[in-house]
Amino acid sequence: MSKKEYAFYPGCSSQKKASAANYIVSVDSMCKSLDIELKPIPDWNCCSASISYAGGRELERLALNARNLVLAEQHLPGKDIVATCAGCWLNARECKEKIDGSEKLRADTNTALKEAGLSYKGSAPVRHMVEVLVEDFGYDALKKPVVKSLEGLKFAGYVGCQTNRPFGIAGESFENPLYLDKLIESVGGETIEKWEHKVSCCGGALAFPEPEKSQKLIREIVESAYDNGADMIVTPCPLCQANVEVYQSEINRTQGTKLNMPVMYYSQVMSVAYGSSVKEAGLDGHIIKPTKLQEIASKAETGKK
Amino acid sequence: MEKLPTTHMTASAGNTAASTRYHNNFLKEVEANVEDGQWVKMCMQCGVCAGSCPLGPHWEHTPQKLFMMIRAGKREEVLKSDSMWMCTSCYNCMARCPRKLPITHIVHGLAAYAHQVGLARKKQSTRFFSVLFWNNCVKTGRLNELKLTMGLYFKDGFMAGLKQAWVMRDSGRQLMMAKRLNPFELFGGHRCKDAKGITAMLKAARQIEEQQRRAAS
Numbered sequence: 001m002s003k004k005e006y007a008f009y010p011g012c013s014s015q016k017k018a019s020a021a022n023y024i025v026s027v028d029s030m031c032k033s034l035d036i037e038l039k040p041i042p043d044w045n046c047c048s049a050s051i052s053y054a055g056g057r058e059l060e061r062l063a064l065n066a067r068n069l070v071l072a073e074q075h076l077p078g079k080d081i082v083a084t085c086a087g088c089w090l091n092a093r094e095c096k097e098k099i100d101g102s103e104k105l106r107a108d109t110n111t112a113l114k115e116a117g118l119s120y121k122g123s124a125p126v127r128h129m130v131e132v133l134v135e136d137f138g139y140d141a142l143k144k145p146v147v148k149s150l151e152g153l154k155f156a157g158y159v160g161c162q163t164n165r166p167f168g169i170a171g172e173s174f175e176n177p178l179y180l181d182k183l184i185e186s187v188g189g190e191t192i193e194k195w196e197h198k199v200s201c202c203g204g205a206l207a208f209p210e211p212e213k214s215q216k217l218i219r220e221i222v223e224s225a226y227d228n229g230a231d232m233i234v235t236p237c238p239l240c241q242a243n244v245e246v247y248q249s250e251i252n253r254t255q256g257t258k259l260n261m262p263v264m265y266y267s268q269v270m271s272v273a274y275g276s277s278v279k280e281a282g283l284d285g286h287i288i289k290p291t292k293l294q295e296i297a298s299k300a301e302t303g304k305k
Numbered sequence: 306m307e308k309l310p311t312t313h314m315t316a317s318a319g320n321t322a323a324s325t326r327y328h329n330n331f332l333k334e335v336e337a338n339v340e341d342g343q344w345v346k347m348c349m350q351c352g353v354c355a356g357s358c359p360l361g362p363h364w365e366h367t368p369q370k371l372f373m374m375i376r377a378g379k380r381e382e383v384l385k386s387d388s389m390w391m392c393t394s395c396y397n398c399m400a401r402c403p404r405k406l407p408i409t410h411i412v413h414g415l416a417a418y419a420h421q422v423g424l425a426r427k428k429q430s431t432r433f434f435s436v437l438f439w440n441n442c443v444k445t446g447r448l449n450e451l452k453l454t455m456g457l458y459f460k461d462g463f464m465a466g467l468k469q470a471w472v473m474r475d476s477g478r479q480l481m482m483a484k485r486l487n488p489f490e491l492f493g494g495h496r497c498k499d500a501k502g503i504t505a506m507l508k509a510a511r512q513i514e515e516q517q518r519r520a521a522s
Contacts, residue, residue, distance in 0.1 A: 013450070015495050017484055018487075019480070019486070022484075043446075043499055045446035045497050046447050048439060051434060051438045052435060052438055053340075053414070053416060053435060054420040054425075054436060055436040056443070057510070058414075059513055062510075064503070067506065108513050108517075112507070112510035114509070115502065115509045116499060116505060116506040117502060161393075161395040165397060166400055199397075201393050204394055205431075206393045208434055249475060249476060285483040285484060285485055287480065
């Protein structure tokens, strides 16, 4: 495999000691196995997520996201911009489509960007990490670095909302996207192709201001995973990971349930299959410990391809 | 047509000015002031959005109904409603709308407008959270997660904040041990080098938008 380089937009939750710190650790390990180099966009800023619609006006949010596109083009010209966070990807891509598609919005955005000494003249495509894996590598290529077996484990691929809608990944259906299942299968995992809550919302940003409403959604997702025999849930979104993992104890406390379903990132599952240690795959960064996956990560390599 | 005041309008002055200018034509007001508002007239009232929303039952008025209410001139009922604040940005409605309305954006835009003219409910928690999040992330260009959480917990006062923090104490401790929560973030966290440039840029963006809104009168 030849080396592939991308302009990297990690997003706020993937910073050191932030809520998705383990995600980025596992992405680093996974990229090592795939000979991917992610070069962070220098001085990248927050995308303001999906919640800032009342706090920040349209042009402010456009300017904020455009700044990242300009910095990427300036420092890493021509390299595709890759985000690991679903929200960051969505915001950056929406911004690009809006300012590329409207002379007026582009001009206004540039007037604002000028105050930061920047100017938008177009940018490389904005992609999510999973798009890169599926489109630039393909499921067959992703099999190659596998050295450990995931046999005996059943994974519920939880696609959720924002990697799925409105843009979708690799032309997959909005109602039953299969890319996450195929990613897991390519590294030897068994998946549940049809489970009721594969694309259900976890509550997203409303997990904070509307906890009961969001926790009801989370409970349904976790119970559905259990009902379908899953050992763990796998997700591509840092907010889903945090919401679905962290609130299980709160749901247990208030509703008398006994939920204890590990929630992992696709990159963690892939890293383990590629031979990463517990630490390298970020498996030590969880509240609900992924014991079965940790066991596999601690075992010697089986050499399975 | 009366002229709008040129500098910082209070929400209530803005509301009076807007309702006067757009008297009896709420749809026009929405088209002029709400992000993607010009799409509202394209709704064919099929109801797929209402049926697809994960928090659907919690909307006093579903998106379908809101669009009809806008067309019926129900200004106060729409802008005072908690409904649009129930949107989690899941985009299910947008993916399924047969007319391709950017419903998520319209609904957010309605919420934002209700906030701007001061008609949104003062204690609406998502309204509070949206403003809190934005102010937090633009301060240094990077979100300070701990300050965000504390800001939300303590919004109803000191005791309420302590209570919330206590309820979540195990999760907090475990996240800290998992190296996904940094208590020192309270004293400052990650930041952009050019935070000043970002501030200047955003100030300019707001000025442009306000100028354009006034010029459209």
